[in-house]
Amino acid sequence: MTQPKITRRQFIIGTAGASVLALGGGAVAAMRQPTIEMGEFSAPQANAQGKVLVAYASRYGSTAGVATAIAQTLSQKGIAADAKFVAHITSLSEYRAVIIGSPVISSVWAQEAINFVQANKSELSQKPVAYFLTCITLGLTNQPEARQKIASALEAVEKQIPDVKPLDKGMFAGALDYSKMSLFMQLMYRAFAEDTTSGDFRNWQAIRTWAEMIGPKLVGKS
Ligand SMILES: Cc1cc2nc3c(=O)[nH]c(=O)nc-3n(C[C@H](O)[C@H](O)[C@H](O)COP(=O)(O)O)c2cc1C
Numbered sequence: 001m002t003q004p005k006i007t008r009r010q011f012i013i014g015t016a017g018a019s020v021l022a023l024g025g026g027a028v029a030a031m032r033q034p035t036i037e038m039g040e041f042s043a044p045q046a047n048a049q050g051k052v053l054v055a056y057a058s059r060y061g062s063t064a065g066v067a068t069a070i071a072q073t074l075s076q077k078g079i080a081a082d083a084k085f086v087a088h089i090t091s092l093s094e095y096r097a098v099i100i101g102s103p104v105i106s107s108v109w110a111q112e113a114i115n116f117v118q119a120n121k122s123e124l125s126q127k128p129v130a131y132f133l134t135c136i137t138l139g140l141t142n143q144p145e146a147r148q149k150i151a152s153a154l155e156a157v158e159k160q161i162p163d164v165k166p167l168d169k170g171m172f173a174g175a176l177d178y179s180k181m182s183l184f185m186q187l188m189y190r191a192f193a194e195d196t197t198s199g200d201f202r203n204w205q206a207i208r209t210w211a212e213m214i215g216p217k218l219v220g221k222s
Contacts (some may be wrong), residue, residue: 043080051083053095057113062175073211080213097218134174139201173201
């Protein structure tokens with residue numbers, strides 16, 4: 001039986017096509033992001049004046065955990081609060097005050113958090129507001145220069161959207177977990193980050209203490 005012959009041209013096209021497919025498949029696999037659960041919290045009952053909203057952006061879930069802890073602490077202290085991922089928020093009208101939090105990504109708040117404040121600035125300018133951030137820097141050092149550098153992420157939001165005036169700004173150590181990142185993001189982070197240390201540096205006591213301080217300020221009890 002004679003083998004069907006392929007021409008040199010067909011061979012080159014076939015090999016190039018297979019290589020493109022293999023590279024494309026590899027690129028798709030490298031970009032694949034593990035599924036991340038964004039935790040939310042809803043206080044079972046609202047106060048007569050409404051609830052406080054903790055709106056958060058998060059890439060890998062650790063800021064979701066901080067936002068949830070803030071909302072739970074407020075609710076335990078008698079200030080009913082919900083924690084919601086910014087993409088799930090459709091209205092602010094039922095909320096008496098809003099806390100907005102985001103991880104620091106490449107020295108600035110995540111773009112979706114900035115967009116949320118920008119899109120809702122007229123309503124937010126009429127309500128008591130606080131901001132917070134999570135970052136890896138504060139998990140690694142507490143030096144004043146590092147704190148100042150991280151604080152500039154929130155100063156930039158105030159500068160960009162001056163109509164919204166936060167009563168306070170919380171800054172918390174976050175968490176970095178390479179297993180939650182796509183292979184591509186892991187490579188990028190390891191290549192470009194000043195410090196590639198990973199770990200969960202969230203200080204739950206510091207987060208709860210801030211929530212206990214900011215809650216009464218937001219609802220006018222102090
Ligand atoms: C792409 C990328 C860039 C980051 N850039 C910074 C940064 O500039 N400064 C910093 O302190 N932390 C930085 N971090 C760390 C995050 O702010 C920190 O891990 C945060 O807790 C992540 O929150 P999330 O789990 O809610 O996404 C970066 C993390 C990633 C993935």
